[in-house]
Amino acid sequence: MALHERLYYQDAYLKEFNANIVRLAEDGNGRPYVVLSNTAFYPTGGGQPHDMGTIHGIPVVDVEEVDGEIQHYLAKSMEPVDQVAGIIDWNRRFDHMQQHAGQHILTASFVELFGFPTVSFHLGKELVSIDLDIEEVSEEQLRAAERLANEILLENRPIETKWVTEEELEQYALRKQLAVTDEIRLVIIPDFDYNGCGGTHPKSTGEVGLISIIGTEKQKRKTRVHFVCGGRVLEQLHKKNVELREASKLLSAPENGVSEAIEKLLSSHHVLEKSLEEANETLLAVEAKELAACKAEIGVIKAAFTNRTIQELQKLARLIVQEDEAAIVFLVAKNDTKLQFVAARGAAVSASMKEVSADILPLLNGKGGGNDAFVQGGGERTVRADELLEAMETAVMK
Numbered sequence: 276m277a278l279h280e281r282l283y284y285q286d287a288y289l290k291e292f293n294a295n296i297v298r299l300a301e302d303g304n305g306r307p308y309v310v311l312s313n314t315a316f317y318p319t320g321g322g323q324p325h326d327m328g329t330i331h332g333i334p335v336v337d338v339e340e341v342d343g344e345i346q347h348y349l350a351k352s353m354e355p356v357d358q359v360a361g362i363i364d365w366n367r368r369f370d371h372m373q374q375h376a377g378q379h380i381l382t383a384s385f386v387e388l389f390g391f392p393t394v395s396f397h398l399g400k401e402l403v404s405i406d407l408d409i410e411e412v413s414e415e416q417l418r419a420a421e422r423l424a425n426e427i428l429l430e431n432r433p434i435e436t437k438w439v440t441e442e443e444l445e446q447y448a449l450r451k452q453l454a455v456t457d458e459i460r461l462v463i464i465p466d467f468d469y470n471g472c473g474g475t476h477p478k479s480t481g482e483v484g485l486i487s488i489i490g491t492e493k494q495k496r497k498t499r500v501h502f503v504c505g506g507r508v509l510e511q512l513h514k515k516n517v518e519l520r521e522a523s524k525l526l527s528a529p530e531n532g533v534s535e536a537i538e539k540l541l542s543s544h545h546v547l548e549k550s551l552e553e554a555n556e557t558l559l560a561v562e563a564k565e566l567a568a569c570k571a572e573i574g575v576i577k578a579a580f581t582n583r584t585i586q587e588l589q590k591l592a593r594l595i596v597q598e599d600e601a602a603i604v605f606l607v608a609k610n611d612t613k614l615q616f617v618a619a620r621g622a623a624v625s626a627s628m629k630e631v632s633a634d635i636l637p638l639l640n641g642k643g644g645g646n647d648a649f650v651q652g653g654g655e656r657t658v659r660a661d662e663l664l665e666a667m668e669t670a671v672m673k
């Protein structure tokens with residue numbers, strides 16, 4: 276498509292236009308698209324996402340440039356007509372213009388102040404990011420670049436675009452070598468930034484509104500800087516306000532004391548966890564004594580539980596055989612899907628728990644591990660807990 280037919284280059288503020296249909300087609304996946312005689316729809320490119328809107332009343336879901344042809348993908352196929360009206364989703368486009376121009380300015384600020392070049396740019400749904408070709412960026416450097424960028428916005432400098440030839444290009448101090456050799460489009464913020472760029476931009480820096488750096492992230496040997504511009508600054512502020520207000524309410528702490536309150540909460544949580552653990556140990560010891568008192572004549576102590584962990588069963592079994600050297604302990608726990616068991620013997624007993632385990636595991640299609648003195652295992656709930664205990668007792672008396 277020729278340059279003059281790309282209406283977004285004539286006027287980045289054009290929201291509605293008329294065009295003739297050049298062709299209607301479908302891509303390989305059966306998605307219908309239309310090619311127009313001219314268009315104000317910006318196709319995905321140069322880090323800027325495509326426009327949305329409607330053509331002939333049909334929603335445009337994607338716009339891609341393929342071999343110089345701009346394909347407008349439609350939510351449903353279109354009847355051939357003489358002329359169509361295109362309407363750009365202006366909120367989306369203007370947001371892209373703000374983020375895109377803001378990126379130029381922030382990138383230029385990092386170069387101007389610290390010589391950190393930007394190597395890539397991503398315009399996401401919520402946040403925008405640039406990757407700086409430097410491993411470490413300090414908080415002070417971030418604040419300084421943000422400050423300079425916002426000064427450029429406040430000064431409301433013009434943002435000019437100019438088509439130049441390769442020879443003319445030499446007069447400009449460009450930030451980045453350009454890959455394109457003909458039809459070079461320069462985006463110029465006088466005395467600040469000269470950039471080869473095919474995106475859409477507002478006509479002055481003031482329209483970017485505000486630039487706010489949200490955070491950074493290490494990216495191999497680079498630093499990713501997340502930021503937002505224009506309307507997105509307010510969105511982020513509202514979002515964070517809601518979150519902070521909610522946290523502050525939950526913690527009954529003032530908004531500027533939320534992190535302190537969370538620290539206190541975490542440390543008291545830690546203390547509680549510790550004391551709960553100790554209380555559990557005490558309870559287990561009591562439980563072990565009680566179970567030890569119920570030894571059958573043949574020396575077996577057995578019990579079945581619901582929803583207890585194998586770790587708890589192990590602890591309990593150890594405590595019982597410490598209590599009573601002559602005891603054999605069989606403990607079984609069932610939960611939603613599994614049956615687990617522990618078998619332990621006191622120091623004065625010679626029967627092998629490993630053999631008991633080997634005998635009963637086939638009943639559960641289960642697996643186990645341990646030694647002659649102590650085993651644990653588990654499997655499917657193919658028998659009842661009390662049946663498993665019976666089987667263990669039978670096995671040990673063999």
Ligand SMILES: [Zn+2]
Nearest residue numbers: 375462472474
């Ligand atoms: Zn640009």
